[in-house]
Amino acid sequence: MTATLIDGKAFAATLRARIATEVAQMKDHGITPGLAVVLVGEDPASQVYVRSKGKMTREVGMNSYEHRLPAETDQDSLLNLITRLNNDPAVNGILVQLPLPKHLDESLVINAIDPAKDVDGFHIQNVGLLATGQKAMVPCTPLGCLMLLRDRLGSLSGKRAVIIGRSNIVGKPMAQLLLRDSATVTIAHSRTENLPALCREADILVAAVGRPKMVKADWIKPGATVIDVGINRTDDGLVGDVDFAAAREVAGAITPVPGGVGPMTIACLLANTLTATARSNGLPDPDGLTP
Numbered sequence: 001m002t003a004t005l006i007d008g009k010a011f012a013a014t015l016r017a018r019i020a021t022e023v024a025q026m027k028d029h030g031i032t033p034g035l036a037v038v039l040v041g042e043d044p045a046s047q048v049y050v051r052s053k054g055k056m057t058r059e060v061g062m063n064s065y066e067h068r069l070p071a072e073t074d075q076d077s078l079l080n081l082i083t084r085l086n087n088d089p090a091v092n093g094i095l096v097q098l099p100l101p102k103h104l105d106e107s108l109v110i111n112a113i114d115p116a117k118d119v120d121g122f123h124i125q126n127v128g129l130l131a132t133g134q135k136a137m138v139p140c141t142p143l144g145c146l147m148l149l150r151d152r153l154g155s156l157s158g159k160r161a162v163i164i165g166r167s168n169i170v171g172k173p174m175a176q177l178l179l180r181d182s183a184t185v186t187i188a189h190s191r192t193e194n195l196p197a198l199c200r201e202a203d204i205l206v207a208a209v210g211r212p213k214m215v216k217a218d219w220i221k222p223g224a225t226v227i228d229v230g231i232n233r234t235d236d237g238l239v240g241d242v243d244f245a246a247a248r249e250v251a252g253a254i255t256p257v258p259g260g261v262g263p264m265t266i267a268c269l270l271a272n273t274l275t276a277t278a279r280s281n282g283l284p285d286p287d288g289l290t291p
């Protein structure tokens with residue numbers, strides 16, 4: 001049986017349309033959400049993402065502020081910019097594109113962002129709030145994966161989830177969100193023993209590794225839901241961490257790359273910007289955009 005395709009691109013388009021409606025209502029009350037994106041250096045992939053984020057931000061009616069800084073920018077100049085954005089009432093969300101050039105201290109920079117404007121959900125305060133089940137800003141990629149999983153499966157309670165990857169931006173927050181939905185969660189990584197057998201136990205398999213086609217068809221439990229976060233540029237074009245063509249014949253449902261998780265990440269960034277704007281104006285959280 002061939003797996004159902006989880007169409008992240010279409011889901012994200014619907015989500016952005018809903019966000020646009022909410023933005024229009026806010027504008028009627030004199031509030032226009034604003035998202036500032038900071039890019040240091042000229043990494044080509046990062047430039048593509050930043051351009052795409054700016055375009056979609058404007059499409060939903062928000063203000064987009066792009067700050068492009070040279071690769072040799074020093075830490076103090078970057079921290080000064082963040083302070084300015086923290087204090088700017090027109091800016092509701094701040095995203096510093098990662099990775100930063102090596103001479104900059106990533107944690108220091110991220111933790112300089114006002115947690116209320118931290119639409120990436122990477123600030124230690126938001127990480128702690130999420131881990132303790134309190135109201136937080138939630139990282140965009142895991143939030144997007146959660147929306148796709150709930151849409152496909154309904155309740156995740158009691159399901160066995162295996163996440164491959166333990167990064168602060170994907171693997172760990174993904175585990176927190178699945179745990180909050182009462183899945184039984186295992187996090188695997190480069191030191192995990194017998195990864196294929198572990199994966200075969202998963203009803204939900206999330207791959208966030210950065211290795212093209214690493215997850216093979218015989219690692220997948222028949223009927224499982226497979227979420228492929230990987231973005232790998234190869235000679236065959238853009239591919240995920242899952243050997244998609246073969247995995248499709250075993251899984252129950254699977255996200256493609258491109259057109260799966262990636263577009264959800266950007267839609268959730270806009271969702272978080274809307275949520276941050278609502279909270280800073282004392283309005284209730286918009287429906288269905290927070291976990």
Ligand SMILES: NC(=O)C1=CN([C@@H]2O[C@H](COP(=O)(O)OP(=O)(O)OC[C@H]3O[C@@H](n4cnc5c(N)ncnc54)[C@H](OP(=O)(O)O)[C@@H]3O)[C@@H](O)[C@H]2O)C=CC1
Pocket residue numbers: 141164165166167168169170171188189190191192195208209210211229230231232261262263265
């Ligand atoms: N679609 C989207 O919106 C997004 C996509 N991505 C993509 O997702 C992927 C992961 O990103 P990110 O989390 O930042 O990556 P990191 O490089 O920070 O983390 C990769 C993780 O994979 C683990 N790993 C590496 N090799 C193996 C292996 N052979 N077996 C098992 N585990 C392994 C590492 O283990 P260890 O910790 O032991 O080293 C690590 O925990 C990348 O392709 C990235 O481009 C990222 C963000 C958003």
Ligand SMILES: Nc1nc(=O)c2c([nH]1)NC[C@@H]1CN(c3ccc(C(=O)N[C@@H](CCC(=O)O)C(=O)O)cc3)C=[N+]21
Pocket residue numbers: 048049095096097098099120140141231238257258259260261262263265266
């Ligand atoms: N502070 C910060 N926050 C991030 O959220 C962040 C980051 N830094 N650094 C890089 C990663 C990666 N990431 C992606 C976003 C969109 C797509 C996306 O839209 N992908 C399209 C394809 C785009 C293409 O063709 O390259 C798709 O999968 O269909 C992919 C990856 C966000 N990240």
